[in-house]
Amino acid sequence: xxxxxxxxxxxxxxxxxxxxxxxxxxxxxxxxxxxxxxxxxxxxxxxxxxxxxxxxxxxxxxxxxxxxxxxxxxxxxxxxxxxxxxxxxxxxxxxxxxxxxxxxxxxxxxxxxxxxxxxxxxxxxxxxxxxxxxxxxxxxxxxxxxxxxxxxxxxxxxxxxxxxxxxxxxxxxxxxxxxxxxxxxxxxxxxxxxxxxxxxxxxxxxxxxxxxxxxxxxxxxxxxxxxxxxxxxxxxxxxxxxxxxxxxxxxxxxxxxxxxxxxxxxxxxxxxxxxxxxxxxxxxxxxxxxxxxxxxxxxxxxxxxxxxxxxxxxxxxxxxxxxxxxxxxxxxxxxxxxxxxxxxxxxxxxxxxxxxxxxxxxxxxxxxxxxxxxxxxxxxxxxxxxxxxxxxxxxxxxxxxxxxxxxxxxxxxxxxxxxxxxxxxxxxxxxxxxxxxxxxxxxxxxxxxxxxxxxxxxxxxxxxxxxxxxxxxxxx
Numbered sequence: 001x002x003x004x005x006x007x008x009x010x011x012x013x014x015x016x017x018x019x020x021x022x023x024x025x026x027x028x029x030x031x032x033x034x035x036x037x038x039x040x041x042x043x044x045x046x047x048x049x050x051x052x053x054x055x056x057x058x059x060x061x062x063x064x065x066x067x068x069x070x071x072x073x074x075x076x077x078x079x080x081x082x083x084x085x086x087x088x089x090x091x092x093x094x095x096x097x098x099x100x101x102x103x104x105x106x107x108x109x110x111x112x113x114x115x116x117x118x119x120x121x122x123x124x125x126x127x128x129x130x131x132x133x134x135x136x137x138x139x140x141x142x143x144x145x146x147x148x149x150x151x152x153x154x155x156x157x158x159x160x161x162x163x164x165x166x167x168x169x170x171x172x173x174x175x176x177x178x179x180x181x182x183x184x185x186x187x188x189x190x191x192x193x194x195x196x197x198x199x200x201x202x203x204x205x206x207x208x209x210x211x212x213x214x215x216x217x218x219x220x221x222x223x224x225x226x227x228x229x230x231x232x233x234x235x236x237x238x239x240x241x242x243x244x245x246x247x248x249x250x251x252x253x254x255x256x257x258x259x260x261x262x263x264x265x266x267x268x269x270x271x272x273x274x275x276x277x278x279x280x281x282x283x284x285x286x287x288x289x290x291x292x293x294x295x296x297x298x299x300x301x302x303x304x305x306x307x308x309x310x311x312x313x314x315x316x317x318x319x320x321x322x323x324x325x326x327x328x329x330x331x332x333x334x335x336x337x338x339x340x341x342x343x344x345x346x347x348x349x350x351x352x353x354x355x356x357x358x359x360x361x362x363x364x365x366x367x368x369x370x371x372x373x374x375x376x377x378x379x380x381x382x383x384x385x386x387x388x389x390x391x392x393x394x395x396x397x398x399x400x401x402x403x404x405x406x407x408x409x410x411x412x413x414x415x416x417x418x419x420x421x422x423x424x425x426x427x428x429x430x431x432x433x434x435x436x437x438x439x440x441x442x443x444x445x446x447x448x449x450x451x452x453x454x455x456x457x458x459x460x461x462x463x464x465x466x467x468x469x470x471x472x473x474x475x476x
Contacts, residue, residue, distance in 0.1 A: 003288045003309050006336025008033055010344065012041055014332035015316065019043065026201040027193055027320045029328075032222040036233065036311035045223040048178060048186045049317040051302045052112075052295025054225070055218040056147055059162075060098055060254050060278025061170045061247065063150050066157050068245030073098070080153050083123045088130050089145070094153060096136050097146030098277045099258040103134040104143040105430045109471050110464040111144035112297050113392040115217055116210035119152060130465040132360065133428045139357020140261045140275060144215040145465060147278075151214035162214055173247055174231050179220040181209045186219050192299015193320045196397075197405050204299025204321060205395065216297055222315050229306045229313040232279075232291060236308050255291050255308075257281045260355050266348040273352075286337055292329075296322040298396070303329045321396075362426040370432035370461040371424050373469045377406045377459060378415045390468035409474050413457055430463040436476075 011033055019029035030044035067073050071080075071094070078090035092102045117125075134141065151162040158165050163181045171179050183189055183206050192204030209217055220228075232255060235248040242249035257274035264271040271284045282290040288309030295302040301323025306313035314332065316325040338346040373388055380403050385393075397405070409415070419434050426432040436457040457476035464470045 004286050004337055004340050005310055006287075006312070006333055007339035008035065008041070008312075008336065010339035011314065011332045011336040014335040015043075015328070018316075018328045018332070022318055022320065022323070025193075025195060025199070025320060027318055027323065028190060029319075030190070030222050030317040032226050032313075032315050034226045034230065034313045036230065040223075040226055042222050042226070044190075045226075046178065046221050047190050048188060048219050048221050049190045049302065049319060050192065050216075050295075050297050050300040051218050051220050051225065051317065052216040052297035052300055053144075054220075054293050054295040054302050054304055055214065055216045056278040057228070057254070057293055058166055058170055058218060058278070059147055059150055059214040060276075061250055062154055062162070062166045063094060063098060064250030064253060064277065065169055065245075065247070066154065067094075068250065071153070071157055077149060077153070080156050081123075081149070084126065084149075087126045088132055089126060089149070092136055092146070094150060095258075097150050100140050100142050100146070100275050101137045101259055102143060102146045103132040103136045103138065103141060104130065104145050104465060105133045105428065106142050106462070107144050107464055107470065108142075108296065109392045109396060109462075110390050111148070111212055111215055113207070113395050114210075115207035115212040115215075117212055119155070119211050122148060122152070122211045125466070128466055131366075131430060131467060133430050134357055134359050139355060140259050141357070144212065147215045148212045151211060154214075163209055163217075170247070174227060176220070176224045176227060179218060179224045179228075181213050181217045181219065183208065183219065189219060190317075190319045192297070194299060195320055196401055197408075201320075206299075216295060222317065225304055225315045226313065229304055229315065233306055233308050233311065233313070253277065254279055255281055262352045262354040264350050264352045266350050268346070268348060287333075292326075294326040301325045305329050305333070359428045362429045366429050366463065366467055367421070367424050367426050367432060369463060369467060369469065370426065371419060371421060371434065373461040373472055374424075374434035374459045375418050376472070377409050377474075378418055380406055388469045390464045390466075390470050392470055409459075413476070430465075430467065432461055434459045434461070 015031045022029045030047055032040055032042035032045055034040035073095040074093050076091045078084040084090045096102045154162045154165050193201040194204045195201050232251050235251040254277040256276050259275045261273040261275055269285045271282055274281050280292050284290050287307050290307055292305035298321050301318045303325035304315040314329050316328050318325055334348050338344050372384060413436050423434050424432055460473050461469060462471045
């Protein structure tokens with residue numbers, strides 16, 4: 001059965017609608033749809049945005065160049081970075097870092113705020129007792145820490161700064177003249193926006209280059225990323241035409257699947273989701289091969305996706321914190337597919353099955369931290385927050401706004417009594433949920449004629465690598 005070419009005009013229409021919706025919030029959407037051999041369609045194609053974790057594709061390309069020059073991707077990190085000796089990450093490898101297989105936890109909110117950290121500060125942080133949640137190579141766990149260490153690997157091997165090496169060896173060969181790392185080089189950078197709980201926008205604080213730049217520090221434009229995506233598709237065209245150390249060959253290698261993440265299904269398609277080297281390769285029954293990566297940062301959200309079997313690529317940038325660019329692209333692609341199959345009103349409902357992974361046992365202090373953090377919703381104690389919160393918490397949401405939000409949760413859920421250890425369920429050693437008993441969420445009937453509603457609510461707390469609180473969220 002041949003693959004379906006989605007209707008480009010339907011895709012464009014959906015992206016334009018997304019741009020209008022973001023504009024109503026005070027934000028601005030940049031996007032591009034490119035067909036190989038044709039002139040692309042773009043909005044704000046030359047306006048620079050922060051592309052956040054899409055940066056990892058450039059970090060992986062740089063690491064591939066080092067491997068082609070002799071770096072052993074399976075060598076323990078402490079052989080390359082001696083300062084890591086004796087730490088919990090010392091025996092992890094570059095390959096595990098590239099594929100999100102180090103066993104260290106998801107750390108987006110914390111890592112996004114420490115870009116300017118120095119090499120010495122990162123090493124000292126790890127030496128304080130960074131906690132893995134699982135053995136290496138036993139599953140998939142998206143973690144920025146490994147990519148920060150790949151930047152240190154680059155510096156250790158080349159004697160150059162990570163940014164200097166990537167700029168000279170990856171950006172310049174492809175002519176990406178509007179792509180870089182330092183906000184000072186982009187006076188026309190689209191300003192990022194933080195939207196508070198009342199819908200009001202605030203300027204997002206910018207971070208400067210540092211040891212965490214390899215995870216998400218790149219600034220770029222829709223048109224430059226269009227060139228980057230096309231280079232990846234070009235690299236797949238002639239697998240035998242490039243020497244192993246050539247940059248196109250490295251881009252080819254980076255697009256291969258190394259770690260299964262999940263399988264998504266709808267009534268109309270099946271899609272495997274994998275992680276490669278700095279990219280997320282997929283196989284979609286509608287389109288064939290799909291390669292993508294998202295990015296989220298304070299003030300920004302991004303997603304790039306290309307379809308090698310169709311010669312199609314799409315990129316979206318939004319300028320609000322963690323703008324859901326991936327779902328914007330997914331919805332546009334679904335609309336294009338539905339239009340191409342003659343059913344433009346069709347909406348796909350997905351289910352997903354994630355790959356199971358073992359976790360290390362939970363330490364008592366980890367579950368105790370989750371409980372103390374959840375109880376801040378009921379009774380906010382400034383001294384406890386000062387003790388538990390990591391650096392990102394007050395930057396992501398000012399303390400006064402957070403207290404207002406917690407007060408709203410407390411009133412909504414009619415919380416009066418503290419949570420107890422029995423209410424805590426740890427899903428990993430650094431992430432737990434606290435379930436609000438049904439009696440606090442409308443689980444009792446209002447009268448003899450009104451049956452009880454089995455509504456539930458959970459407060460989820462995630463911790464950073466040292467066991468400090470990096471997020472507290474509510475679902476109900």
